[in-house]
Amino acid sequence: MAIPLIFFLVVRFLPTFVALRLSLYDWNILKEVQPYVGGKNYSRLIQDGIFGKALVNTALYTIIGVPAQIVIGLIVALLLGKIRALQGVFRALYFAPYVTPIVAAAWVWQWLFSPQFGPVNTFLIWLHIPPQSFLTSPSQALATTAALVVWQNLGFQVVLFLAGLAAIPSTFYEAAEIDGASGSQSFWKITLPLLNPTIVFSVVTGTISYLQLFTQVVNLNFTDQGGPLGSTMTVALYIYQMAFGRFQTGYASAITVVLFAIILVITLLQLRFLTKRVNY
Amino acid sequence: MTVTQNSEISTTSLPKPPKRRDYKTVLAYLFLTVGAIVTLFPFAWMILTSLKSFQELFNLGFWPESPTLANYSQVITQTKFLTWFGNSLLIAGVTTLSVLFFDSLVGYTLAKFEFPGKNIVFILMLSTLMIPTEMLIIPWFVGVTDIHLLNSTPGAYFSIIFPGLISAFGVFLMRQFFESLPNDLIEAARIDGMSEFGIFWRIALPLVRPALASLAIFTFLGNWNAFLWPLIVIQKPEFRTLPVGTALFNGEAGTQWGLIMAASSLAVIPVLLVFAFFQKQIIEGIVLTGLKG
Secondary structure: HHHHHHHHHHHHHHHHHHHHHHHEOOOOOOOOOOOOOOOOOHHHHHHOOOHHHHHHHHHHHHHHHHHHHHHHHHHHHHHHHHHHOOOOHHHHEEEEEEEHHHHHHHHHHHHHHHOOOHHHHHHHHOOOOOOOOHHOOOOOOOHHHHHHHHHHHHHHHHHHHHHHHHOHHHHHHHHHHHHHOOHHHHHHHHHHHHHHHHHHHHHHHHHHHHHOOOOOHHHHHHHOOOOOHHHHOOHHHHHHHHHHHOOOOHHHHHHHHHHHHHHHHHHHHHHHHHHOOOOO | OOOOOHHHHHHHHHHOOOHHHHHHHHHHHHHHHHHHHHHHHHHHHHHHHOOOOOOOOOOOOOOOOOOOOOOHHHHHHHHHHHHHHHHHHHHHHHHHHHHHHHHHHHHHHHHHHHOOOOHHHHHHHHHHHHHHHHHHHHHHHHHHHHHOOOOHHHHHHHHHHHHHOHHHHHHHHHHHHHHHOOOHHHHHHHHHHOOHHHHHHHHHHHOOOOHHHHHHHHHHHHHOOOOOHHHHOOEEEEEEEEHHHHHHHHHHOOOOOOHHHHHHHHHHHHHHHHHOOOOOOOHHHHHHHOOOO
C-alpha cells in the first residue's frame, strides 16, 4: 500500500501544487532568475484573445464530439446486439480506428478531405454538391477535426455500450414482451434508464478527454499554431505552445490551473445532474 | 443463415410471425455493413496507400495498380522503425505489467481489508482522474530536467514510463471487481493457513481474469499510442517511440506518405490481433467490473 500511496502523492498531488506555484511566477525554463509576479499571469489571461478563442473552440469540440460519439456508438452497439453471426468480426472492424496511430489517421484525414482531389469532395461532386475546403477553411476545419476524433473514439464507445447492454438482465425484456411492449417502448423504458451509469461514465470521461484535446489537432496541422487562423486551436495545444514553444512556463501553468478548474466544475456538475439511481 | 435460435423458438411458442424478425435482422446487417464500410474507409486507405509505389502515390485510385512491399522494406531498413517499435514495446509492456500488478493489489486491499482512512485513500486516488495531464506535465518536465535524466539510457526510459506506472482508473476497476468476490472464499483459504499474498495471488487474481484482460489491453493501447508526454520528454532520436518517431519523421524526410503508411500499418497489426483474440474477455471484463453501477 505504501508504494502506490507515495506514487500518487509524488506523481499526481505534488505536481498539482507545483503547477499552482509556477503560475504565480514569471517562470522560464531557460532563465536563471524566476521573479514572483502574483496574479499577473491570470490578469494577462483575461486579455488574451487567443486564449479566449482556444476556450471557445474547446467548448465547441466537446459540444460536437461527446453527443456525436455517444449516439453513434449506442446505435452501433444496439445493432450489434441484434445479430448473431459475424458479431465478433463486426466488433473488430468497428474497433480498428481506435487502434490506428493518430499520426497515420491525421494524415489519411488530410488526404480524404483535401480540397482539390480528395475522395470526400469527389463524392460530393457526384452528389451535385459543390466541393468544400474542409481543413483549409477557418469555418470548417474545427468540425472536420472533430469528425476525426469521433471516428477514432467510436470503437471504444461501442465496446463500452456492448458491455453496458450485456449487463441488463434479459428477463426484463422477456417480461416486457409478455406485457405487449413494442420495441421502442422497451428501448425508452428499459434499455435507456438501465444504461444510465454507462452513459454517465461516457459523458464524464468523454468530456474530460475532449477538454484536453491535443494530439489530433497538432498532427492535422504539423504545427502548434492551430489550423487556419487558429480556428482549431485548443486550450491544451495553447498550453503546449506557451510552455514548450515559447518557454513561458509560468503563463502556461496559469492556463493549466484554469483548465483544471473548468474540468473540476463540469465533472462535478455532470455527476450531480446525470446520475439517477436506478434500482433493480 | 439469418434465422436465429430465438425466432425458431418463437415460431412454435409465440404468435409473432418469424418473418418480421428476419427482416429486422437483415436491416441490422445492412446498416452495420454500410457503417463498417464508412468507418473502415480511412483505415483501408492507409493500408492500400502503404502498398503503392512512389510513382503511384499521387494518382488517386483506390486500389494500388501494382502492389508493392517496397515501402515496408524501406521503412524497416532505412528508418529507425525497429528501434521505435522496440521502444514502444518496452514502454507499453513495462507500464502494463506494473499497472496490472499494483492496481490489482491496491484494488484488492481496498475491497477486502478494513483499515483507518480507507475511504479517504480511495477518494484521493479517484480525484486524481480530474487533474488534467497538461497541469502535471510542466512540473514533471521541470523535475526530470533538474535531475538530468533525459539523456542517459535507463533515465530517459524511466522518464517516459514513470507517470503511467499506476493508474487510478485501474484501481477503481479492480476494486469494483474484487468487491464482488465472496468473502467466504478468502476466509476458507485463511483457515487453511495460506499467506495473505498467497490468497491474493493464487485465489483472487485468477478469478478476475476478464477484468485483468480489459485493463491490460486498454493500458497497453494507451501507452502504445501515447503522444504528448513522450513528445515533450524524448530528447534523443534513439529514445523515440513509434508515434513520436512517425510524427517527427515527416519533418525530417519530407512528406513520405508511403513510408508513414507502412510504419502505421505495421504498428496497428499487433494491437488489432490482440483485440480480435481477446474481445470477449475485454467486454466481459468491463461488464463485470461494475460499470452497470
